[in-house]
Amino acid sequence: MRNLRDLKVGSEAIVSSISGDARYLSRITSIGITPGCRVRMLKNDKNRPLLIFSRDTMIALNKKESESILIEEVKAV
Amino acid sequence: MINGKKVLALLGQPNSGKSTLFNSLTGLKQHVGNWPGKTVEKKEGSFIRNGEEIIVADLPGSYSLSANSDEEMITRDYIASGKADAVCILADSSQLERSLFMLADYAGIQVPCFLVLNLADVAKDQGKEINIKALAEKLSIPVCLLSAPDSKNYESFYKCLDEAFDKKTLLDSAALEKAYEAIEGYSELKSIIPDDAIKGYSSAWLSAKVIEGDKAACEKIIPLLNPESKRKYEAVVAKIQKGSVLTGQCKFAWIDDLLSGVVNKVQKKAEFTKFDKAITHKVWGKPLVILIVIGGLLASFIPALPFMGIGMGISALIAPLQEALLGAGAHPIVTGIICNVVIQSVAYIVQMLGFVFGVTFVFGLLEEVGIMARVSYVFDNTMARFGLQGKSVMPCLVSFGCTMGGAAGARVIDNWGQKVLTIAIAWAVPCGAAWSIIPMLASNFFGAGAVIIIVAILLIMILHMFVTANIFGRILVKKEDRYGMIMELPPYHKPKVGALLRYVLGRTKDTFLRVMKVIIPICLIFWLLSYTATGLPENTILYKIGSFIEPVTKVFGLNWKLFTAFIASSVGKEGAVGVLSALYANTGTIYGAVVGTNAANDIQTLLAVIPKAEALAFMFAITFNVPCIVALAATYQETHSAKWTAIISVYYTIFALILAFIAYHIGLLIWPV
Ligand SMILES: Nc1nc2c(ncn2[C@@H]2O[C@H](COP(=O)(O)OP(=O)(O)OP(=O)(O)O)[C@@H](O)[C@H]2O)c(=O)[nH]1
Numbered sequence: 001m002r003n004l005r006d007l008k009v010g011s012e013a014i015v016s017s018i019s020g021d022a023r024y025l026s027r028i029t030s031i032g033i034t035p036g037c038r039v040r041m042l043k044n045d046k047n048r049p050l051l052i053f054s055r056d057t058m059i060a061l062n063k064k065e066s067e068s069i070l071i072e073e074v075k076a077v
Numbered sequence: 078m079i080n081g082k083k084v085l086a087l088l089g090q091p092n093s094g095k096s097t098l099f100n101s102l103t104g105l106k107q108h109v110g111n112w113p114g115k116t117v118e119k120k121e122g123s124f125i126r127n128g129e130e131i132i133v134a135d136l137p138g139s140y141s142l143s144a145n146s147d148e149e150m151i152t153r154d155y156i157a158s159g160k161a162d163a164v165c166i167l168a169d170s171s172q173l174e175r176s177l178f179m180l181a182d183y184a185g186i187q188v189p190c191f192l193v194l195n196l197a198d199v200a201k202d203q204g205k206e207i208n209i210k211a212l213a214e215k216l217s218i219p220v221c222l223l224s225a226p227d228s229k230n231y232e233s234f235y236k237c238l239d240e241a242f243d244k245k246t247l248l249d250s251a252a253l254e255k256a257y258e259a260i261e262g263y264s265e266l267k268s269i270i271p272d273d274a275i276k277g278y279s280s281a282w283l284s285a286k287v288i289e290g291d292k293a294a295c296e297k298i299i300p301l302l303n304p305e306s307k308r309k310y311e312a313v314v315a316k317i318q319k320g321s322v323l324t325g326q327c328k329f330a331w332i333d334d335l336l337s338g339v340v341n342k343v344q345k346k347a348e349f350t351k352f353d354k355a356i357t358h359k360v361w362g363k364p365l366v367i368l369i370v371i372g373g374l375l376a377s378f379i380p381a382l383p384f385m386g387i388g389m390g391i392s393a394l395i396a397p398l399q400e401a402l403l404g405a406g407a408h409p410i411v412t413g414i415i416c417n418v419v420i421q422s423v424a425y426i427v428q429m430l431g432f433v434f435g436v437t438f439v440f441g442l443l444e445e446v447g448i449m450a451r452v453s454y455v456f457d458n459t460m461a462r463f464g465l466q467g468k469s470v471m472p473c474l475v476s477f478g479c480t481m482g483g484a485a486g487a488r489v490i491d492n493w494g495q496k497v498l499t500i501a502i503a504w505a506v507p508c509g510a511a512w513s514i515i516p517m518l519a520s521n522f523f524g525a526g527a528v529i530i531i532v533a534i535l536l537i538m539i540l541h542m543f544v545t546a547n548i549f550g551r552i553l554v555k556k557e558d559r560y561g562m563i564m565e566l567p568p569y570h571k572p573k574v575g576a577l578l579r580y581v582l583g584r585t586k587d588t589f590l591r592v593m594k595v596i597i598p599i600c601l602i603f604w605l606l607s608y609t610a611t612g613l614p615e616n617t618i619l620y621k622i623g624s625f626i627e628p629v630t631k632v633f634g635l636n637w638k639l640f641t642a643f644i645a646s647s648v649g650k651e652g653a654v655g656v657l658s659a660l661y662a663n664t665g666t667i668y669g670a671v672v673g674t675n676a677a678n679d680i681q682t683l684l685a686v687i688p689k690a691e692a693l694a695f696m697f698a699i700t701f702n703v704p705c706i707v708a709l710a711a712t713y714q715e716t717h718s719a720k721w722t723a724i725i726s727v728y729y730t731i732f733a734l735i736l737a738f739i740a741y742h743i744g745l746l747i748w749p750v
Contacts, residue, residue, distance in 0.1 A: 018322055022290030023145055027563050029325030030090075030141035030182070032175035036326065042349055045359045047458045049562045055175040058348075058568075060454045062561020 004050065004061070004069040007041040013071035014038055020068045031059060033069065082123075083242060084132045084160050088152065089167030090140050090179050091491075092567040094195040097225035098167065099135045100576050105583050111717050112137075112151050117493055118717070126235065134161065139491075142182045143286070143321075144293035146492070146558075153293075156188055157276045163241040164190040170200035170207060170222065171568070173340060174332055180216075181328035184250035185282025190218055191241040193234060197222035199568070208339045215335055217249040226573045252334065254281045256327040260288060260320075262313035269306040274298045288320035348568055353451070362455040369452075370474040373443065377435030377482065384431025391424035413604065417668060422600045425649075426592055429481060429707045434585045436475060436482035441581055443471075444489050445572040450564060457562050463546035464554045466490065466562070469499040473542075476506035480704035484711040485588070494553035497716045501549050501725050504704055504712075505541040507534060510650035511700050518654065521680055522692045530693075534700055537736065541701060545728075592710035599706050603648055607667040614660050614667065619644075633734050634694030634741025639687070643695065643737075645671045647703035647730065657683055690744025698737035703729045 007013050015035050018028060032055040033039070042058065043051035049060040078084060089095045099107070103122025112119045120135035136155060137148035144150050156164065166183055169176040173194070180192060194200075194207060200222075213220040219237035224230065240246060257263045266284040274283055275297050286294035287310075295314075302310055356365050395416050402412040443449050453467035460469045468490055476483035483503040490496040507515070515534065519527035609616040623630075623637030630640040638660040646653035648671050655670025662682040687695075703709060703726050713722040 019319065022321060024560070025319055025321035025325075026141065026143040026145060026289055026291075027560070029321045029328075030139075030143070030178055031563055031565065032178060032329070034325045034329055035322060037329070043357055045357075048357075048359070049454055049457050051357065051454065051566070056172040057175050058566040060450075060457070060562050060564050060566055062457075062563065065561040065563075 002071055002073070004039070004041075004052070004066040004071055005044070005063060007039070007044070007071060007073065009041050009044050011073060012038060012040045012075070013073045015069060016072050017070045018068060020065070024065060024068075028061075028065075028069070032057060033059070038074075039071070078162060079132055079160060082130050082132050083162045084134060085238065086134045086136050086155065086161035086164045087167065088136045088138070088164050088179060088183070089195075090169070090176050092565060093167040093169045093176055093179075094223075094225040095135060095167055097573065097576065098165075098193070098195070098223070099133060100580055101225060101228040101231070102133055105579060107583070109584075109587070117147050117151055126238070136164075141178065143289060144291050148491075150293060153275075156186060157278065159188075159276060161188055163238065163245075164188055165193055165238070165241075166190055167193050167195050169196050170194040170205065171196045171203060173200070173205075173207070174329070174336065177332045177335070178328060180248070181253065181331055184248055184253045184331075185279040185285070187247060187277050187279060189241050189245040190248055191237045191246060192216065192218060192220045193223050193237070194220065195223050195225050198224040198227070204341075204343050206341050211339045212335065215249070215339070218246045226576065250279075250281065253327065253331040256331055257281065257285055257324065260323045260327065262317060263288060265309060265313050269302060269309055270298055271301060274301050285324050287314065288317055289324055290317070290320050350569070352569075353566075356448070356451045357454060366452050366455055366470070367474060369443070369448065370471060373439040374436075374475060374478045374482070377432060377439050379435070380438055381431030381435040384434060385428050388424045388426075388428030388431070391420060391427060395420055395424070409610070410608070413608065414601065418601050418604045419597060422596050423593070426589065426596055426707065430585060430589055430592070432479055432482050433485045433588055433711060434581060436479075437485050437488065437584060438577065438581045440471065440486045440489055441577050442572050442574075445570060445577060447567045447569045449489055450566045453562070453564060454566060463498070463502060463542065464550040464559055465495055465499055465502075465546075466492075469495065469502075472499050472503045473506055476503040476508055476704075477512075478509050480504060480506070480508045480708035481711040484708055484715050487715055492554075492558075493716075494555070494558065497718070497721050498546065498549055498553040500712050500715060501553075501728075502542045502545050504708070504725065504729055505538050505545060505701065507538065507700050508650065508704055508708075510705070514650065514654050515696055515700055517680075518692070518696055521684055522687075522689060530696065534697075537697070537701070541732065548728075549725075588711065588714050591714045592707060595710040595713060596706050599648065603645075603671070604668050609666075617667070619667065633698070633737040634691050634744070635698065635737060636691065639691060639695045639698075641667065643698050643702060643733075646699040647705070647709075647726075649705045649707075650699060650702075653699050654680075654683075657687075661686055688750065689748045690741050690750070693744040694737040694741035697740040698733045700733075701729065701736055702733040 015033060015037050017035055018025060037054055039052045039054040042053055049062055050066050052059050052061060087095050087099055099120060099122065102124045106124065107120060107122030110119050117137050122133045123130050124133065136152040138152040139148065142149060142153055155161065166180050168180060183190065207222065209220050209222060219240045221233040221237045223234050263284055266287055267280050270280045270283050272280045283294055283298060287298065299307065356362055399412055399416045402415065449468055452471060456467035456470040460467050472483040472487040475486045480503060484500050487496050487499050490499055516527055516531060519530045523530065606619045607617050614620055619641050620637065623641050627637045635643055638657065641660060642653045642656040645656040645667065652671035656667050659667050659670050709722060709726060712725065713719060716722060
């Protein structure tokens with residue numbers, strides 16, 4: 001399965017699972033990223049956090065940590 | 078209740094408009110302090126409703142009520158303390174689904190509350206229609222729409238507030254609890270955890286927190302369990318995996334249910350504007366941010382100008398007043414203290430404050446508009462090396478102009494440890510005053526070699542920042558508090574200039590009073606030390622101390638004159654050269670040089686009498702010394718910590734002397750005596 005880091009700019013995906021320590025899970029959940037939610041990659045540059053769009057919100061996420069967010073790619077609507 | 082007055086607490090995720098609402102409600106009747114025993118900023122204010130004074134507390138915190146930070150713990154403890162008569166939960170109507178998470182996380186807390194759907198104007202522009210009545214019925218608490226900046230239209234807000242106070246409306250969390258039951262172990266936990274294990278929190282809420290692995294909640298609960306319950310509890314907890322994800326899914330499912338039939342579906346597209354593309358650009362993003370800072374610094378001078386005028390006006394009073402006092406037969410020391418210490422410091426502070434005002438205002442504007450979040454994104458990787466968030470780059474950049482502005486600008490950093498660390502490393506950046514004297518001194522002493530010195534200063538600055546971040550970072554930003562970025566980049570908002578201006582003016586007044594408390598005593602001490610009845614520097618106490626410890630300071634390449642100028646430079650760098658002129662060439666007084674009343678600097682004399690190695694030591698010593706007392710006072714104002722302000726000052730003094738030592742001995746190798 002692929003992780004969020006692999007998602008190309010402009011593509012969309014559904015989050016299938018998230019792993020990490022209790023603190024990370026609590027933080028990532030509270031900003032609205034949960035299994036089943038849809039994300040769209042806005043920016044995925046080297047040496048920068050990821051920039052995604054999810055639940056009507058633009059969110060910046062640390063790249064390394066985002067490897068623990070697994071996704072299934074879907075067609076963009 | 079606090080002293081018989083009703084208390085309203087504000088709770089909401091970042092960018093939900095909490096500060097805007099707080100400022101609208103309280104106006105200038107607000108007070109910023111610290112939570113007792115904590116380093117988190119506490120904002121409290123009050124307003125009058127139906128002839129009754131109501132206290133407003135701004136609860137700190139971020140996206141949820143879990144115990145991930147001091148801020149969130151304070152918020153939870155505050156709710157548990159029972160002080161709040163009602164909690165106002167804010168959500169952003171333009172991102173309703175996500176921002177209702179706070180409400181979902183609140184569900185189960187037995188403190189009266191109501192829901193405010195803020196940014197209603199933005200939601201309306203999106204074509205979103207929200208059925209408030211239906212939502213209120215589902216939740217059984219008052220709900221209203223609000224545009225926080227539009228303070229004339231607060232009627233429905235006040236109605237909700239009254240209702241929550243009068244009827245003590247509690248949020249209906251039955252549906253969410255039902256959803257939790259699908260989580261393995263939840264029901265069992267709920268049956269063994271007593272209600273009110275933490276006051277005001279239901280066993281359902283506590284069970285959810287245990288499932289989320291919330292350490293603070295677990296620590297409160299475990300001692301209350303009998304041995305048998307404890308065994309059960311441990312068995313359940315051992316089996317839980319990814320608890321936050323499970324409860325999170327329940328919460329969002331609950332929100333979806335809540336919103337179905339209440340809100341029309343509008344598809345919102347990612348608003349990735351041209352400006353966003355530019356500022357987040359791989360190559361151009363950083364230069365653009367730096368340009369914005371330079372622009373901001375220049376813009377800061379505009380609101381600063383009136384202050385400078387006032388300050389100079391006050392300065393102009395000194396000479397006539399001095400004459401009048403002396404003429405009336407006042408003792409020269411009394412006259413000196415009134416004119417040179419009190420009035421001169423006030424004039425100096427007023428001029429400097431103009432800049433603090435400007436920077437706070439411009440930075441406040443950038444934060445409100447939403448640019449600061451982009452800056453954080455762009456500089457995340459760079460600043461993470463110091464253990465800081467991306468925003469911390471702003472105070473560091475501002476410090477090239479003025480350290481005090483940098484310290485004031487650190488206000489936008491929301492975590493105390495990171496704020497103090499940011500200020501600590503921003504001090505290492507040579508400020509405008511250093512840049513105005515060092516290149517001049519260096520080119521006079523070393524000709525073209527000045528370029529090497531400037532490069533060396535920049536390199537040392539970077540090294541200094543790394544060393545400082547390492548030393549202080551360990552304590553200020555603990556390892557477990559260092560985590561990667563998870564942050565919303567909010568849509569751009571039109572700033573509320575009027576409200577911001579009022580807020581910044583209030584803050585500036587606060588800063589003024591605090592700064593006075595620091596600066597007048599320091600100026601007084603300095604004035605007394607440099608007081609001379611005859612006009613000869615050799616009569617000052619400074620000379621006596623300086624010449625007594627000269628054998629020690631000489632090790633650093635600083636004779637008593639240079640050392641005096643070094644000490645003076647921690648009061649104000651602009652004055653350092655003037656002090657040398659006063660000491661070497663007898664032009665003006667030491668004190669006058671520091672507070673900027675001396676006229677001429679006599680560089681030619683200095684060139685003739687100061688050996689090159691000593692000059693080199695001196696330049697490094699003053700560049701990396703404590704920036705100035707106003708910066709020190711601003712640091713105290715922002716960190717609320719006398720201890721840390723003192724630690725940083727002592728550290729900088731020592732670091733500067735070590736650099737002087739190294740520079741001096743390198744100098745001796747190049748120019749042996
Ligand atoms: N259009 C509109 N803008 C709003 C409204 N409420 C707040 N804003 C703007 O949204 C931005 C963020 O508001 P703040 O009050 O700073 O939000 P906050 O919840 O205090 O956020 P933090 O300071 O990060 O905790 C500001 O630029 C406000 O002017 C609103 O109802 N409508």
